[in-house]
Amino acid sequence: MQLRFATNISVEQYIQQEAWRDAKLDQCPLHPEGGCKIARHGTYRRKSPDGAKIARWYCPEGRTTFGMLPDCLCSRLPGTLIEVETVINQIEAASSQEAAANSMRLDISLPGVLRWMRRRLFLIRLSLILLIELLPLLSNNGQETLSSFRSALGVEFVLPHLRELAGPYLDILPPPLGFGPWSQKKYRRKNRFQQQTGPDPP
Ligand SMILES: [Zn+2]
Secondary structure: OOEEOOOOOOOOHHHHOOHHHOOOOOOOOOOOOOOOOOOOEEEEOOOOOOOOOOEEEEEEOEEEEEEEEEOEEEOOOOOOOOHHHHHHHHHHOOOOOOHHHHHHOOOHHHHHHHHHHHHHHHHHHHHHHHHHHHHHHOOOOOOOOOOHHHHHOOOOHHHHHHHHHHHHHHOOOOOOOOOOOOOOOHHHHHHHHHHHOOOOOO
């Protein structure tokens, strides 16, 4: 289970300072009343960025492990929220998704880049739509683009700020911003179902 490690440091500082050592968990999320012997359970290493570790706790009663994810890192996707925001900025600024794809990820083919891009775009737009509903502060915004959120909040990169603002709702927001469950399979199944419920062809 992922929990938020509230910190405004950059990923470079996080790695250089080994800031996962500073992560603290005051109470077990499963047993806020205490008495469950929750304890530190080492760290695990992220695949990306290189050198980043995540502090872990384990509750023996709940048989659950908790990882404290710093605000700079993506949940369930490699890399940082700023990297995802940079990709979406390029898509929003380009004349088409294909044009944006041409300037990204030279290591994979165009259909692969488009899938990689659209997955990020889909997940972030979904989070923005949910956040407009959840946070009255953002409801005047009305537009589900990252650039509109950025100018509304007046920051250079808005995703790490949204991780903070969305703190109470992270469990229901999809990754890479939220910690909610998300499975590509589930969405694919749902899409197939929706296609099947359309009118029968003549
Ligand atoms: Zn516990």
